[in-house]
Amino acid sequence: MGLIISVSIFLLAIIVNQSMLVGQTTSESVLDFPKAEIQDIRNEVFRYRSAEVDPDPIQADIETLTLYRKSALVDISNTSERLTIHYNNGVTYYHEVIQI
Amino acid sequence: MVNENGVLYTIEGVAAGVLMITTAYLVVSTTVMFTPGDSHIIDMQLEQLGNDVLASMDTPIRYGDPSPLELYITDNDSSGFSNHFLLYANTAAQPGFGRIKFNSTVYYRKDADVGSYHFSDSGDIMTGREHMVNVNRRVFVKDYTNPPPPGPDDRPQSVLLEVTLWRD
Amino acid sequence: MWIEKFHYWVFHHTDDSGQLSIDFVVGLSIFMIAFIIVSTMSAGLLVGLQSKTIDYDAVAYRTGVILAEDPGEIDETVGVAYIAPDRYAWDLIYPDYYPAYHEANMMRMGLAMPRYYYDIPSQIVMSHKTEQFFDPSKYERDFYKDKIIFGDYPYNYYITITPLDGGQSKSVGDPVPQKQQTGYIKRVVMVKHPANVTLNVFDTTGLANGEMTVSFNFYNLSSRTPGFMVYPSLERSIINLTNFSTPTTITSVKACSPTCEDTQPTTPTIWIKKPNGEVWRAYQISPLGMALSVENGTLIEVDPGYLSKRYFPNLGPVDKIDVKMVFSDPTLGGEKDFSYVQEVSFNESFHQPNLTAAVLEAWVW
Numbered sequence: 001m002g003l004i005i006s007v008s009i010f011l012l013a014i015i016v017n018q019s020m021l022v023g024q025t026t027s028e029s030v031l032d033f034p035k036a037e038i039q040d041i042r043n044e045v046f047r048y049r050s051a052e053v054d055p056d057p058i059q060a061d062i063e064t065l066t067l068y069r070k071s072a073l074v075d076i077s078n079t080s081e082r083l084t085i086h087y088n089n090g091v092t093y094y095h096e097v098i099q100i
Numbered sequence: 101m102v103n104e105n106g107v108l109y110t111i112e113g114v115a116a117g118v119l120m121i122t123t124a125y126l127v128v129s130t131t132v133m134f135t136p137g138d139s140h141i142i143d144m145q146l147e148q149l150g151n152d153v154l155a156s157m158d159t160p161i162r163y164g165d166p167s168p169l170e171l172y173i174t175d176n177d178s179s180g181f182s183n184h185f186l187l188y189a190n191t192a193a194q195p196g197f198g199r200i201k202f203n204s205t206v207y208y209r210k211d212a213d214v215g216s217y218h219f220s221d222s223g224d225i226m227t228g229r230e231h232m233v234n235v236n237r238r239v240f241v242k243d244y245t246n247p248p249p250p251g252p253d254d255r256p257q258s259v260l261l262e263v264t265l266w267r268d
Numbered sequence: 269m270w271i272e273k274f275h276y277w278v279f280h281h282t283d284d285s286g287q288l289s290i291d292f293v294v295g296l297s298i299f300m301i302a303f304i305i306v307s308t309m310s311a312g313l314l315v316g317l318q319s320k321t322i323d324y325d326a327v328a329y330r331t332g333v334i335l336a337e338d339p340g341e342i343d344e345t346v347g348v349a350y351i352a353p354d355r356y357a358w359d360l361i362y363p364d365y366y367p368a369y370h371e372a373n374m375m376r377m378g379l380a381m382p383r384y385y386y387d388i389p390s391q392i393v394m395s396h397k398t399e400q401f402f403d404p405s406k407y408e409r410d411f412y413k414d415k416i417i418f419g420d421y422p423y424n425y426y427i428t429i430t431p432l433d434g435g436q437s438k439s440v441g442d443p444v445p446q447k448q449q450t451g452y453i454k455r456v457v458m459v460k461h462p463a464n465v466t467l468n469v470f471d472t473t474g475l476a477n478g479e480m481t482v483s484f485n486f487y488n489l490s491s492r493t494p495g496f497m498v499y500p501s502l503e504r505s506i507i508n509l510t511n512f513s514t515p516t517t518i519t520s521v522k523a524c525s526p527t528c529e530d531t532q533p534t535t536p537t538i539w540i541k542k543p544n545g546e547v548w549r550a551y552q553i554s555p556l557g558m559a560l561s562v563e564n565g566t567l568i569e570v571d572p573g574y575l576s577k578r579y580f581p582n583l584g585p586v587d588k589i590d591v592k593m594v595f596s597d598p599t600l601g602g603e604k605d606f607s608y609v610q611e612v613s614f615n616e617s618f619h620q621p622n623l624t625a626a627v628l629e630a631w632v633w
Binding site for chain 2: 002006009010013030031036039040041043044047048051053054057058060061062064065066068069070
């Protein structure tokens with residue numbers, strides 16, 4: 001019993017110490033913010049819009065693949081006068097409305 | 101009760117326990133060196149580089165053309181992709197950044213399921229010890245000429261190219 | 269229960285034989301632990317110095333983002349006068365013309381394509397901006413620090429661009445120290461080059477009397493997707509003249525919006541570049557008394573920033589600027605367009621060079 005308690009105190013102390021050491025570095029904030037993801041999604045939307053194909057299956061591709069591989073929610077709506085791109089990965093929320 | 105055998109009593113036992121744990125903790129925490137800041141910097145540089153390379157490859161070089169990246173995926177041209185990717189990733193004005201290696205997979209949607217196939221790599225085998233990052237690019241594929249079996253549907257679609265990259 | 273035992277232990281614990289060494293060990297250990305803790309914490313005092321490399325990398329990253337993704341920014345008006353075509357055009361202020369405004373109004377020097385449209389790709393930079401940025405005679409060393417590095421700490425920098433099409437690499441800044449930690453970032457960009465038209469100077473209609481008008485129609489030029497559009501007011505435009513059959517001279521070049529005027533005596537202006545390497549300013553050719561001979565392959569080059577609101581205040585409502593060239597040979601001339609489509613039958617063509625890739629690197633220390 002004593003041994004288990006000592007070992008767990010020991011491990012907890014290590015964990016607490018490490019988490020304090022990490023801190024908030026600039027690189028971390030750069031990595032946390034999905035800048036490239038958002039640019040990529042925007043670019044892809046403009047790409048298929050200019051290709052003049054049926055947008056619905058492609059929007060479904062982007063939404064499904066992003067949810068499956070990146071665990072982020074994407075919702076794109078595409079009408080003749082308005083384009084809406086919505087992105088949410090649980091931490092960062094991005095919403096863009098473009099009037100065409 | 102009390103004799104000269106050096107017996108530990110309860111309170112001394114507690115004290116000794118605390119002492120031992122603290123000592124062991126101090127010894128371990130001073131010898132184990134996590135350098136979180138540094139590894140994040142490498143991650144940040146690699147991730148930025150990977151995203152940049154994919155974004156440049158996905159830019160058509162002439163008005164109206166498909167992008168080089170779209171063509172590589174359409175034709176399933178893995179060596180063309182590999183050469184192009186490594187040229188962009190490894191060009192540097194001064195040596196010292198380390199050679200980039202990569203492995204890539206294409207994910208596609210087929211009805212409600214997600215399928216994937218191995219696309220291209222630099223010929224290096226991951227041992228699991230490398231520090232690697234994942235970057236990805238959504239690539240618009242208008243017409244698959246040569247989809248690898250069992251393969252994606254034959255329709256205009258957006259596939260997700262995922263590249264794992266690391267350096268020596 | 270245990271509390272009585274504890275009291276008993278505390279108050280009846282009088283036999284000190286053999287206990288002293290353990291007490292001593294306890295005391296020594298506590299001291300040692302305290303000492304180790306204090307010494308570990310004192311290392312934390314130096315954290316500010318240790319994290320310098322982290323800071324360097326963050327600054328390098330920021331510089332990389334400004335160069336690769338940001339078009340830069342300038343305060344484009346002084347009072348009511350336009351000194352720049354718009355707020356992105358930091359590169360179109362000419363130091364020889366407005367040095368004080370130039371220094372004071374520029375905020376950032378980004379190389380990316382201006383954000384006029386929502387769907388401009390983020391990693392395209394403009395070739396004349398990179399030329400200007402990496403021109404060693406253009407700006408002071410400290411000027412770069414103010415406009416792309418930022419920060420109170422006097423950082424040193426080395427920035428280089430390496431074209432992947434085999435071109436010469438260019439750089440600004442000091443040599444990178446080998447023995448010191450430096451911040452580093454590498455970006456890959458696509459470079460957009462200026463467009464050109466090849467025009468047949470022979471007048472097929474027989475009505476032009478040696479006058480050739482090349483029309484820059486801003487509305488028609490905006491028909492392509494933004495990454496591949498021609499921006500006449502921001503980019504260099506090149507007119508390539510061909511099909512001269514007999515030796516002839518050019519007597520004047522004027523810009524019309526809508527009334528025709530002499531071109532600027534100072535940069536930005538229009539240049540006449542001959543195949544043998546001679547470069548002439550197009551400002552008032554004939555009063556100089558020089559018959560400027562022209563031949564096949566003579567280029568008329570319009571500087572970036574010249575066809576803009578700063579020099580043509582009517583631009584906007586009018587949407588069109590003409591460049592009018594007068595030749596001594598009356599069989600030459602005609603109405604031409606600087607446009608994406610040219611008639612192949614007249615040996616005329618529009619050419620937009622392909623985008624080329626380049627690697628942009630920044631070191632900061």
